[in-house]
Amino acid sequence: MLTRRSFLQTTTLAAAAPASQPKRIAIVATVYRLLSHAQHMGDRFLVGYPYGGVWHKPDMKVVSLYVDQKPAGDLSGDRAREFGFQVYPTVAEALRCGGKELAVDAVLIVAEHGNYPRNEKGQTLYPRYEFFEQCIQVFEQGGRAVPVYNDKHLSYSFEKAKAMVDASRRLRFPMLAGSSLPVTWRLPAIDLPLGCKIEEALMVGEGGSDAMDFHALEGMQCMVERRSGGETGVKAVQLLEGDAVWKAGDEGRYSKALLTSALSRSDTPLGLTVEDGRTQDLVASGQLRVLAKNPAAYFIEYRDGLKAAMLMLDGAIKDFNFAARLSGVQQIQSTQFLLTPEPNVTYSACLMHKVEQLIESGAAPYPVDRTLLVSGMLESCLTSKLQDHLRLETPHLNVAYQAPRQSQFAQA
Amino acid sequence: MSSLMRPKLAAIVTAYFKYSHAQHIVDRLLDGYGWNGTHHYPPMDLVSLYVDQTGSNDLSRERASRHSGMKIYPTIAEALTAGGSKLAVDGVVIVGEHGNYQRNEKGQTKYPRYEFFEQVVKVFRDSGRSVPAFSDKHLSWNWEWARKMYDTSREMGFSFMAGSSLPVTWRTPSVEMPLGAHIGEALCLCYGGVDSYDFHGLETVQCMVERRRGGETGVEWIQAYRGDKFWEALRQGVWPKPLMDAALCRSHTLVPARAGFNHVFPAVEDMRRLVRDPVAYRYQHADGLKCTVLLMNGLVRDFNFAAYVNGRSEPWSTQLYLPMPDGRTTLADFFSPQVNHCETMYLSGKAAYPLERTLLTTGLTAAGVESLFRGQTRYLTPHLAIRYQPTKESTFWRT
Numbered sequence: 001m002l003t004r005r006s007f008l009q010t011t012t013l014a015a016a017a018p019a020s021q022p023k024r025i026a027i028v029a030t031v032y033r034l035l036s037h038a039q040h041m042g043d044r045f046l047v048g049y050p051y052g053g054v055w056h057k058p059d060m061k062v063v064s065l066y067v068d069q070k071p072a073g074d075l076s077g078d079r080a081r082e083f084g085f086q087v088y089p090t091v092a093e094a095l096r097c098g099g100k101e102l103a104v105d106a107v108l109i110v111a112e113h114g115n116y117p118r119n120e121k122g123q124t125l126y127p128r129y130e131f132f133e134q135c136i137q138v139f140e141q142g143g144r145a146v147p148v149y150n151d152k153h154l155s156y157s158f159e160k161a162k163a164m165v166d167a168s169r170r171l172r173f174p175m176l177a178g179s180s181l182p183v184t185w186r187l188p189a190i191d192l193p194l195g196c197k198i199e200e201a202l203m204v205g206e207g208g209s210d211a212m213d214f215h216a217l218e219g220m221q222c223m224v225e226r227r228s229g230g231e232t233g234v235k236a237v238q239l240l241e242g243d244a245v246w247k248a249g250d251e252g253r254y255s256k257a258l259l260t261s262a263l264s265r266s267d268t269p270l271g272l273t274v275e276d277g278r279t280q281d282l283v284a285s286g287q288l289r290v291l292a293k294n295p296a297a298y299f300i301e302y303r304d305g306l307k308a309a310m311l312m313l314d315g316a317i318k319d320f321n322f323a324a325r326l327s328g329v330q331q332i333q334s335t336q337f338l339l340t341p342e343p344n345v346t347y348s349a350c351l352m353h354k355v356e357q358l359i360e361s362g363a364a365p366y367p368v369d370r371t372l373l374v375s376g377m378l379e380s381c382l383t384s385k386l387q388d389h390l391r392l393e394t395p396h397l398n399v400a401y402q403a404p405r406q407s408q409f410a411q412a
Numbered sequence: 413m414s415s416l417m418r419p420k421l422a423a424i425v426t427a428y429f430k431y432s433h434a435q436h437i438v439d440r441l442l443d444g445y446g447w448n449g450t451h452h453y454p455p456m457d458l459v460s461l462y463v464d465q466t467g468s469n470d471l472s473r474e475r476a477s478r479h480s481g482m483k484i485y486p487t488i489a490e491a492l493t494a495g496g497s498k499l500a501v502d503g504v505v506i507v508g509e510h511g512n513y514q515r516n517e518k519g520q521t522k523y524p525r526y527e528f529f530e531q532v533v534k535v536f537r538d539s540g541r542s543v544p545a546f547s548d549k550h551l552s553w554n555w556e557w558a559r560k561m562y563d564t565s566r567e568m569g570f571s572f573m574a575g576s577s578l579p580v581t582w583r584t585p586s587v588e589m590p591l592g593a594h595i596g597e598a599l600c601l602c603y604g605g606v607d608s609y610d611f612h613g614l615e616t617v618q619c620m621v622e623r624r625r626g627g628e629t630g631v632e633w634i635q636a637y638r639g640d641k642f643w644e645a646l647r648q649g650v651w652p653k654p655l656m657d658a659a660l661c662r663s664h665t666l667v668p669a670r671a672g673f674n675h676v677f678p679a680v681e682d683m684r685r686l687v688r689d690p691v692a693y694r695y696q697h698a699d700g701l702k703c704t705v706l707l708m709n710g711l712v713r714d715f716n717f718a719a720y721v722n723g724r725s726e727p728w729s730t731q732l733y734l735p736m737p738d739g740r741t742t743l744a745d746f747f748s749p750q751v752n753h754c755e756t757m758y759l760s761g762k763a764a765y766p767l768e769r770t771l772l773t774t775g776l777t778a779a780g781v782e783s784l785f786r787g788q789t790r791y792l793t794p795h796l797a798i799r800y801q802p803t804k805e806s807t808f809w810r811t
Contacts, residue, residue: 323449344664
């Protein structure tokens, strides 16, 4: 392995694409079929996407693709033919475009969807870390590193996720990761004021583990990281399921006012609303407990004392909503993270715009540490679930960072 | 009515079944709704209900059984007088949308909004007292009747609100047309049918352009284009294609023009293939402003607005977002801001936005239908010389 000094020396010698030419992108994906993350994210760089009221075509060119699996419906070959790039048999060859040296200016790792085994915690073992490691090898061998976007959490394992972020720091390349929830439209279009004092925070979502719980946790994290002092890391987590979730509410471990507030932002109450269209006050009526038959509560205790909870309420709602109580502010702050419908899933255009910023500017618009922390929170919560729902201390989650000053959600 | 008392309301509706407008609106008054980050229960009591048609899917009886304070009456007069001889409520909600009503030869559904309104004002007259009223959607399919409704409310001096939920729902992005803006052209690209969602498209445009310099001046003519004439007009540039493109870039529901893709920008040939029966209404205001509403079923399922504003060459655009319960949501929450504005009127006695807007869009809807009926010829609208000023404050959903 290169030392940092020799790496930096070679970095300065390595040839990057001339400034006037479109940036060259390699996509490293698990699968590329219709409505897989790789397709709806990768395609934005091929056919453009709506941004700010125009159809925006990134001044970038996808030059290579690696796909790990080619199930029925695989589109990789069609896309390569139509848009003039190669599908390579290995990650390294994709990054080198078949040559001997790194031949791209940015890498998109989109390892979501495809057939991968699950572990005992119920986590799908998507090979994000493994893909990333192969990219790092190419960077190190060539003495040059380029910006990397990693879709969703960094890895199912915090240890691996940490190694990824450490590598990006060691080799000094900008890295962005995570969910589209933090960057999609909000109803209402609010952010928490930077530096606010949060008394408590709560997120509600649906869709099970481990896929949608990551999105919900990152949606919550992008809000609470704006608190006074910035993010300090997580001290302990606990995951409860079933009746224990309602009991925890009765005992005040999460606020029913916040729960009511978050649910008041939902456009998708189920049960009686589906039956006859009526509006519902799910908490006051008791219907929440009837509808959410297998609820889960992810309790997050931050190192600075903030307590937050994320409730997965499958059967009761089908969207993602946040509520927080701020010190000195009478009204609860709440909003819906708008997940726009298939097939356009315009939220992924919001996210790819951030990726474009990363590649264009060489700086991540928001810290990868957010996704690192959430990757770790999720893993520890799922460990708690496996260990009889015990509260687990998480000294390893001492991930501190500052939120971006500018709000990053879709507003333009 | 003492300010400490809860206003009593009567609702007069055509039909009350799942996802009918009456269900959306009246349910919110009965069961509350999410508002400002809590479940809001309106500080008023819906005490009487008249339902014109009760089929096997009727929900009004279920609602009455759960809300003992609400009685169902067999006539509008009885609903307003609570079975007595004089007006016994402090506000009226008229929802004349959905139900089985005849269509005329022009394709207009003859919802009895005017007839309901006339019966309401008869009670007002007989009681020597009028109270604020809301009438959902356009005032009437018949322009003369709509005008009479407007004039009656002004003569009798009661607050009267009407219209679509489009002007008051969320927007993505959450932006407002600057008050006093110079608008070069405006366009709404949306979906739906004639004498139906065209009204929503017209209200989308009107709630924006009424904010232009000088305020609203009325409309001089309208021309409809349908089918081949639509495509020919598009080819000739009758309306600005860049505004259409900007509107398409605000949609969350753009039908992919190519198999295997989830989101691509459609070429005109793609649109011709996807949209079987396109309809355009193009019209000119008295101050020269030209506006266009495009109904493009098969291409989008949302309401997107674009305009040239303050001399800028890039269009100004947004989507007026309807969380539509067609699989995307279970609640039609765009009714929440509409009901909330009604509540404000019942409490304050003042309409939250001008009735003239809906008078004008009612006239435009009927005139668009007329232009279609007359072979897509230009239809002069001297009767739509309606001038008014917008509210200074924005009234769309932001909180």
